[in-house]
Amino acid sequence: MDRRRTWLLCSYWALTVALLAIGAFLAVRAPIDETMGPIQKLIYLHLPVAANTFLAAFVVFIASVGYLAGRRQTWDDLAHAAAAVTVINGTVLLLTGMCWGKVAWNLWWTWSPRLTFSLILWLLYVAYLIVRHRIASPERRALVSAVYGVVAFLDVPLLYLSVKLLPDVHPTMSGLTPAMYAALWTWMAAITLFSVGLVTVRFSIGRLPIFRWEKSCGPAIVPPAAGLTG
Amino acid sequence: MSDSAATMLAFALGIAVLAGYAAYLFVQYRRALARTRSAVLKERGVSSPKQAVTTELKPRGPVKTS
Numbered sequence: 020m021d022r023r024r025t026w027l028l029c030s031y032w033a034l035t036v037a038l039l040a041i042g043a044f045l046a047v048r049a050p051i052d053e054t055m056g057p058i059q060k061l062i063y064l065h066l067p068v069a070a071n072t073f074l075a076a077f078v079v080f081i082a083s084v085g086y087l088a089g090r091r092q093t094w095d096d097l098a099h100a101a102a103a104v105t106v107i108n109g110t111v112l113l114l115t116g117m118c119w120g121k122v123a124w125n126l127w128w129t130w131s132p133r134l135t136f137s138l139i140l141w142l143l144y145v146a147y148l149i150v151r152h153r154i155a156s157p158e159r160r161a162l163v164s165a166v167y168g169v170v171a172f173l174d175v176p177l178l179y180l181s182v183k184l185l186p187d188v189h190p191t192m193s194g195l196t197p198a199m200y201a202a203l204w205t206w207m208a209a210i211t212l213f214s215v216g217l218v219t220v221r222f223s224i225g226r227l228p229i230f231r232w233e234k235s236c237g238p239a240i241v242p243p244a245a246g247l248t249g
Numbered sequence: 250m251s252d253s254a255a256t257m258l259a260f261a262l263g264i265a266v267l268a269g270y271a272a273y274l275f276v277q278y279r280r281a282l283a284r285t286r287s288a289v290l291k292e293r294g295v296s297s298p299k300q301a302v303t304t305e306l307k308p309r310g311p312v313k314t315s
Contacts, residue, residue: 039264057252064263107270111263118259122252213267220274227281 035216038209045202052194058122063202065115067210068108069137075105075214076140076175079147083168086161093226095161098168100221102147104214109141124188132185136178143171 042063052059082098085091116134117127128134147167154160181187195203 057256058259060256061259064260068263107266111266114266115259115263118255118262122255210267213271217271217274220271220278224274224278224281227285 031212031216035209035212038205038212042202042205042209045198045205049198049202050196055123055190058119061115061119063206064210065112065119066203067207068111068115070207071210071214072105072108072112072140073175074211075101075108075218076144076172078218079105079144079168080172083165083172086165087169090161092157092161095164096225097218097222098164099151099225100218102144102151102168103221104217105144106141106148107217108210108214109137109144112137113141123190129188131188132181133178133187133189136174136181140171140174140178143174147171 046060046063049060049063051057078101079098082094082101086094086098116137120129121127147164150167151160151164154163182189
């Protein structure tokens with residue numbers, strides 16, 4: 020069983036790395052946009068991490084609702100794992116966006132609605148992780164995090180609506196050739212697999228008996244037999 | 250800095266953040282597994298993993314009972 024699981028895990032990460040390599044190849048081969056120049060190629064990373072930031076935030080929301088409904092620790096562990104991946108994807112989203120802005124607008128940052136709501140989203144999930152870290156009691160931590168996870172997700176529809184309703188300097192996706200779409204969808208698949216893999220590994224760490232024991236009782240010398248050997 | 254260099258730098262930065270977090274998680278996972286293993290061994294009264302392996306060895310020849 021262990022050997023099969025290891026084989027599956029290795030295959031999963033090999034597929035992810037292979038897709039990233041193919042994506043990199045397709046991105047290099049894709050034609051350069053006439054108006055934006057080479058910096059337009061950043062869309063192949065920027066857009067997938069944006070989509071996965073929202074996807075991970077949605078998982079936090081679903082897991083938080085799940086915890087509030089059933090009070091099962093599994094949901095809390097899933098929300099924690101997804102929140103960490105939201106922050107990581109959000110970091111890459113902001114970094115690539117800033118690099119693009121510097122080249123295209125000669126500005127690292129501008130307070131446009133989409134950029135502002137993206138920054139707020141990132142800050143909300145950074146705060147989520149800090150709040151979790153500061154609460155000692157596991158039950159209280161899970162409850163506070165679940166309520167926070169539901170409220171924090173409200174920024175995502177706000178971000179979506181701001182794009183539709185408010186004037187914004189942020190460019191929209193248009194005029195892509197089939198070769199550009201091929202690169203974009205390969206990157207989308209690769210980054211999604213990568214993010215799902217990260218959530219799974221983070222979730223698995225949270226589910227390890229030693230971690231569960233330490234979370235509730237502090238650093239373990241000898242955890243209870245049922246938790247470890249069962 | 251040229252546009253091409255800025256694009257490559259931004260890609261490198263983004264991939265480095267993602268890969269760095271993946272590596273951090275991998276190390277954390279390995280450490281947690283090792284701690285779990287050592288805690289199980291302690292609980293069973295085994296001082297080192299080497300000792301635990303020795304206890305599971307089967308005798309090669311017939312064992313004299315008399």
